[in-house]
Amino acid sequence: MYEIYNTFADCRKVLIDRLREPAPGRIQLLTGPRQVGKTTLLLDLAAQFGDRTVYAAGDEPDAALPGFWERRWAEAEARAKQGTAVLLLDEVHHLSDWAGRLKGEWDRARRRHINIHVVATGSSALRVATGSRESLAGRFERLTLSHWPAIGLADAFHLSPREAAHDLVRFGSYPGAVEFQRDFARWRAYVRDAIIGPAIGRDVLALGVVRRPALLRQVFAIAAALPAQIVSLQKMLGQLQDSGALETVAHYLALLQDAYLIAPIEKYSPQIHRRRASPPKLVVLNNALLSASHPNGAPDPAREPERFGVWVENACLAFAINQGQQVLYWREEPLETDAVCDGSWGKLAVEVKTGRFDVQALRGLLEFCRRNPAFKPLVITAPGDEETARRNGIESISWEDFLIAGPPGK
Structure with missing residues (x-):
């Protein structure tokens, strides 16, 4: 421990x-x-x-x-x-x-x-x-x-908590990169040269168990391009320029987690062996890695609401992991729950909805909680949409407030 x-x-x-x-x-x-x-x-x-x-x-x-x-x-x-x-x-x-x-x-x-x-x-x-x-x-x-939360950025750089939450989604939370945010090219160079490059090229490779460094970098690039997505190892293997065994890809994902870059979270199941046999959901542990890796940088919420929503979900899941919670996901087609959290926050089943939604969009969340009554449902929404879930008796919080202070009553 x-x-x-x-x-x-x-x-x-x-x-x-x-x-x-x-x-x-x-x-x-x-x-x-x-x-x-x-x-x-x-x-x-x-x-x-x-x-x-x-x-x-x-x-x-x-x-x-x-x-x-x-x-x-x-x-x-x-x-x-x-x-x-x-x-x-x-x-x-x-x-x-x-x-x-x-x-x-x-x-x-x-x-x-x-x-x-x-x-x-x-x-x-x-x-x-x-x-x-x-x-x-x-x-x-x-x-x-661990990776800094929004409130850490707010305190250190004299930002309002909500401004810090927005910055965390767009630029991540590496404190040394904050001063370069107004110059995106310089900011990206810093993240790549001071964080991604040394973490992969020194921390991971120094383990002495990486026989194919180019393949490792490709696995990182694919994971960074698919934040908060459930991806089968077979699909990842098909996108790699270099061939490799499924075991090698899984091993490299585990090494990237040990380097505090990517967390391949498992599917929730009471049987441990079934968790490990399921495709992982890829969570990038700091959104700076997303902005530095994407050709267009951070998404604009108005012009790219879908991509922005994915980045918000990734930031929320990464925040929970960085806070020491055990985070899994649940899916039984066609139903799905974005995250299943267990730890000091209690047992939570979490759905992230940054666009308009109705109770039908929460069927997966409600079904998971029906089957697993120890877990309490929580909907993370766009600011102002919290009442949509509350009207149906489900606790909710805006993603801004979640990134600032965590779930209600923690």
């Missing part, structure tokens, strides 16, 4: 509190997507704790030189003689045998009562999680700084 934080301030507070505990405490492993503020957070911690900190980045050129690891630990131990030291290891998964080395040093610090706290970050969930499970069992606490 791990803790998910969607705001920089919340994650910062937790880490500061833990670094003030007696040392050596549990290693703090901070994972999360690229460009959400992990390095900024470490540098903020360095400023907070001043001369007691040692900062090292695993993706710096000198990290590959002999003795890099030993020098950083020696420096931290020297500072620990003056009081509690804090060792900050950024992008730790780029360091060779990082988990085994960290285990050895932490165990030694415990035996010798060396007052060192450790915070390590990584942009690859699989590499950090695998390494920590294999070598650091019982020695770490894992936190995830």
Whole structure:
């Protein structure tokens, strides 16, 4: 299990509190997507704790030189003689045998009562999680700084919450990209060069289990072109320029999820094996990836209402996933429910309707809830259309309010 934080301030507070505990405490492993503020957070911690900190980045050129690891630990131990030291290891998964080395040093610090706290970050969930499970069992606490929600953008950039919700649908929520939104070409270059390229070309490929990088990039491109769509792996395979096995495509989708890019959500079924046998619904975990990948950028709600509605649905589903909810979908032809959520929000069956609709359009939602009465129906609508669902006894919320604060009563 791990803790998910969607705001920089919340994650910062937790880490500061833990670094003030007696040392050596549990290693703090901070994972999360690229460009959400992990390095900024470490540098903020360095400023907070001043001369007691040692900062090292695993993706710096000198990290590959002999003795890099030993020098950083020696420096931290020297500072620990003056009081509690804090060792900050950024992008730790780029360091060779990082988990085994960290285990050895932490165990030694415990035996010798060396007052060192450790915070390590990584942009690859699989590499950090695998390494920590294999070598650091019982020695770490894992936190995830997830994709920013609309309210995080509003607070950080002094936007109204509704303006932030609209920006999230059109431009996503990478904080470093906000300053470039008025220059779309520059904004797109930033997202591609600072996020998509490194996430696929470094974080995923560094796993050492990608034998066909070109095929991986094609799988990402197809998924980004089909947000919130149920797509069979056979159909994806037919669109690929390079041939590949279904197992390879499924494996690459899983790797893209570990890199915080794409979530292939499963079909709801009480039988787990039936979930995994069904075609996935592709959710792009940050709408910036949609705008950067689409030739025309973000849709105009007035001229492209259908495409805009798909982007709103994707943003709502991505928000739920990034908030730590388990998100599935349900479909039994001709009936369908956009999302089935289970987690801290409770059990929800969700339908997203950004255009005009009537109760007939909610047949799938109502049928799912009839069969599964533990789930409560929720309709996410265009602003002003909430009463259409409420008149039929179904709780509803506008997509703006949902992206700002989540479901009613959460």
